[in-house]
Amino acid sequence: MMRTRPLKVALLGCGVVGSEVARIMTTHADDLAARVGAPVELAGVAVRRPDKVREGIDPELITTDATALVKRGDLDIVVEVIGGIEPARTLITTAFEHGASVVSANKALLAQDGAALHAAAEEHGKDLYYEAAVAGAIPLIRPLRESLAGDKVNRVLGIVNGTTNFILDKMDSTGAGYQEALDEATALGYAEADPTADVEGFDAAAKAAILAGIAFHTRVRLDDVHREGMTEVTAADFASAREMGCTIKLLAICERAEDGASVTARVHPAMIPLSHPLASVRGAYNAVFVESDASGQLMFYGPGAGGSPTASAVLGDLVAVGRNRLGGTTGPGESAYAALPVSPMGEVVTRYHISLDVADKPGVLAQVATVFAEHGVSIDTVRQQGKDGEASLVVVTHRASDAALGGTVEALRKLDTVRGVASIMRVEGE
Incomplete structure (x- = not known):
């Protein structure tokens, strides 16, 4: 009654x-x-x-x-x-x-x-x-803290900001530059007059902290989340991604370490294979991919704002x-019993896509390869194009720690034959 x-x-x-x-x-x-x-x-x-x-x-x-x-x-x-x-x-x-x-x-x-x-x-x-x-209307919090309460979640990977996804999707599908895509997002009402919280990843980082805390039964604060924005992503990055059979998304990634002893939470642009379900998320939509022991892979998709x-x-x-x-009762509250430490970004292990501007002369590739080897970063593929004394060198690595990659890039910048590091992009979802 x-x-x-x-x-x-x-x-x-x-x-x-x-x-x-x-x-x-x-x-x-x-x-x-x-x-x-x-x-x-x-x-x-x-x-x-x-x-x-x-x-x-x-x-x-x-x-x-x-x-x-x-x-x-x-x-x-x-x-x-x-x-x-x-x-x-x-x-x-x-x-x-x-x-x-x-x-x-x-x-x-x-x-x-x-x-x-x-x-x-x-x-x-x-x-x-x-x-x-x-993620707006997408049921996500309750499934994580109730439906999956008996499971062990190992990874949460998602697009949790519609503004950035619209911009990156427009850049990918039309070849537009960042500013042009942002202007269209603003005109359509997808982007705020000041889009900083979205495009610099602050909004997604807050969501990543919440998701990581629930998924791993551990207190994760905003300050624990590594954050990088997407304002430096270029049409050239998308061209490189397409050559690899990938696209670029701003991802929130929350992971449990392989030994289960710690967790990480991060937000940054990344290349993902076109075969990955998140690659097909278009416009201002959100989607979150959850990987757990018992239920395997789950995907939650829908409008993430409005x-x-x-x-x-x-x-x-x-x-x-x-x-x-x-x-006369209450629902589930905070579950932070695991109290796992949050590891720094340097311990994150993934693949990388590095684009270098180098001198077009013999021995450059050997020098670059030596630097990667000295820092323990294994090279998967290399692509070089040269013209009029200038060349671009694109290196895709095997899995390596972020700290090792950072040391590699720092050393590369000191080489006389390297004119500049054009872009660094992580490769996820493989």
Whole structure:
């Protein structure tokens, strides 16, 4: 039987995502009530600009005092979609203190202070759910922490930022340069006016920290994630990738070491074979590839951003938390029992594609090969083209540590015959 007293929900933020959450709560009220087991009532909406017209929302619910809203004491669930670190962190902990569970889409805050937020939720016996923090509408957090809880996840490899995937896909499919592709992404609304968080990998790094923490039952903070942006990727890099039967994606990669004693988390552009499922992810879509002992390889794919997709994930959490609330229980909290160390980037082992500008004269290849050998990096293939005293040398290595590759590149730059290192690209997914 349905409980007659409604579950009261406060909404912090009413932008693209928040307004869509409010709209769906209103238009699908009967369905949500049936799924939760009680009516779901929007009890208040905290905003910065109270005079803005918000269609479908009772103006009486609007307030600029978010602190007073979460301190009401009669709220069941607080939905936080304002983003950033503060005041979101204080508002969430205050909500717990005053009896509400929390649904959040705040990847930056969870990547930085997830452990403290989980501790606060546990202290007060409340839920903290955040499916919408990673990959929009794609069910990913709950499968990792619930469906795969009995399995051992070894690797999470994914495209978790739609803006960067759109840009790289456009560069690959049309031959456009980076700036041209970025301009189109901005015009279409895929990129922000300031795209730094996306194109420099900050957004993906926050998501990688969250995914690694859940997958490996280990606390992984944003500072633990190695991050490189994609602004230096060129048309020449794509041409080289095509010659190898690859494309280029900005990847979030979370891995357990082969001996199981540590983990790594990183975000950077990488070449991946066209045969890999992630290579076919086009436009602004996201996809995450999960590898585990028992279930093998799984892929999660779909729209990773936008008002409606993200609101879908928020409302899925709202229903789950509402059911827990009615049942007097809470869902899974933080699982960090493994407490594995996070290894530095230098210990990561992968393949590399290095493009060098060199002098076009005898003996150059031998010098370059000697440097690779001295640093313990084995060469797989070499391709050289020369004209008018200048040449390009493309070297693809076997698997080597990032530290060994770094030492190799540093030594190469000191050779008189090497005019410059044009690009370094990791090769993944093989």
